[in-house]
Amino acid sequence: MRKITPFFLSLILSLSAAAQGEQASSSLMRSHLKMYVVVAVLVIIFAGITLFLFSLERRLKKLEDNSK
Amino acid sequence: MTVFPSQVADSTADSTQIKATCSPEVAVAKFSQFAFPYREILYQSIRNTFYHVPMWFAMMLILIFSTVYSVRYLNKGRIEDDILASQAVNVALMFGALGLATGMTWATYTWGEPWPNDPKLNGAAVGVIIYMAYIVLRGSLTDEIKRAKISAVYNVFAIVIFTLFIFIIPRLTDSLHPGNGGNPAFSKYDLDSHLRLFFYPAVIGWSMLGFWLLSIGVRIKLLESKKSSQ
Known part of the structure; x- marks a missing residue:
């Protein structure tokens, strides 16, 4: 559990860092009636859930290693 | 262009584009066209x-x-x-x-x-x-x-x-x-x-x-x- 908290913090911090480089991608994000904003949101959600599943997998792996 | 939060804009400026991006096949049968709340600041990002x-x-x-x-x-x-x-x-x-x-x-x-x-x-x-x-x-x-x-x-x-x-x-x-x-x-x-x-x-x-x-x-x-x- 203690390992998960830094992960959430880094997730939030990395996004505010990503927002800095927004000028270059701004025209893409605003094209097609802002459809790419939805794409970006989907990518973020997919990445977040994947990272959470990886953290679960790490805990499971530790259990497996201990039970040997 | 400023859009106030409480303002629902029914602009027709981009309506042809809206029709193009929302094909009628998606529509529920009794509607002629799939509609979604259309505002200048949102556009398709309403899907979020x-x-x-x-x-x-x-x-x-x-x-x-x-x-x-x-x-x-x-x-x-x-x-x-x-x-x-x-x-x-x-x-x-x-x-x-x-x-x-x-x-x-x-x-x-x-x-x-x-x-x-x-x-x-x-x-x-x-x-x-x-x-x-x-x-x-x-x-x-x-x-x-x-x-x-x-x-x-x-x-x-x-x-x-x-x-x-x-x-x-x-x-x-x-x-x-x-x-x-x-x-x-x-x-x-x-x-x-x-x-x-x-x-x-x-x-x-x-x-x-x-x-x-x-x-x-x-x-x-x-x-x-x-x-x-x-």
Whole structure:
């Protein structure tokens, strides 16, 4: 559990860092009636859930290693 | 061009493009064309209603679940209830982080900046921090029974403060979010309930995903605690 908290913090911090480089991608994000904003949101959600599943997998792996 | 939060713009400037991007095949049979709330600042990004908003709905549901199990722990003193409550907060924090991240992305291209000084945003951030403090609190206590009791009490207080920050304070002041501070919510935008048709299944789906992740976490935790007690 203690390992998960830094992960959430880094997730939030990395996004505010990503927002800095927004000028270059701004025209893409605003094209097609802002459809790419939805794409970006989907990518973020997919990445977040994947990272959470990886953290679960790490805990499971530790259990497996201990039970040997 | 300024668009006030309470303004629903029915601009026809881009209506040909709208028709082009929403093919009639998607439409429910009795409607000639699929329609969605059309505003200058939103355009197609209205679809984030099915992704950003259910993150918070799922978070809230899972937090309520967590509180119920914390209260149950305080009543009955079963350690399994404490495990359920703590794992639920983990999953809820994931949804909270995703809700903040998706909200910041959406806000950048609609409200113009990732973090406009909005009471709902600040309230949500404080709420997420309150639950991070819950994790820190649990991590700082080594005795299992003491940890379970103290964190269960904290959890009950946390949901009250979270509700206050995310639902009550934004409604008392001005907010950019729909449904807050005199802004219209769904009913004003979604005149023909097309959004609701997709929104509520999305809420159910994301919540179910959350409870699945929660059950995996609980099962791993139960195995871990069984291992350590041997």
